[in-house]
Amino acid sequence: MESAARRSGGGVWEGLYRMVMRRTPIYVTFVVAGAFLGERAVDYGIRRLWEHNNVGKRYEDIPVLGQRPSE
Numbered sequence: 001m002e003s004a005a006r007r008s009g010g011g012v013w014e015g016l017y018r019m020v021m022r023r024t025p026i027y028v029t030f031v032v033a034g035a036f037l038g039e040r041a042v043d044y045g046i047r048r049l050w051e052h053n054n055v056g057k058r059y060e061d062i063p064v065l066g067q068r069p070s071e
Contacts, residue, residue: 020030051058059065 021027055061
């Protein structure tokens with residue numbers, strides 16, 4: 001039993017293939033951009049998690065140490 005989208009040649013994966021993966025330069029650009037954005041998202045998430053788990057233990061949170069000399 002084939003679905004209607006499969007019979008008509010449409011579908012999400014078919015559209016993605018036609019738009020991105022058919023030409024090598026576009027595919028490589030898609031992969032590099034995805035890796036860059038994925039790295040940024042993971043870095044942001046891990047940083048937020050670390051800051052959440054270390055509230056009050058960081059250098060900036062200690063009143064005596066975290067003060068910067070005023071000029």
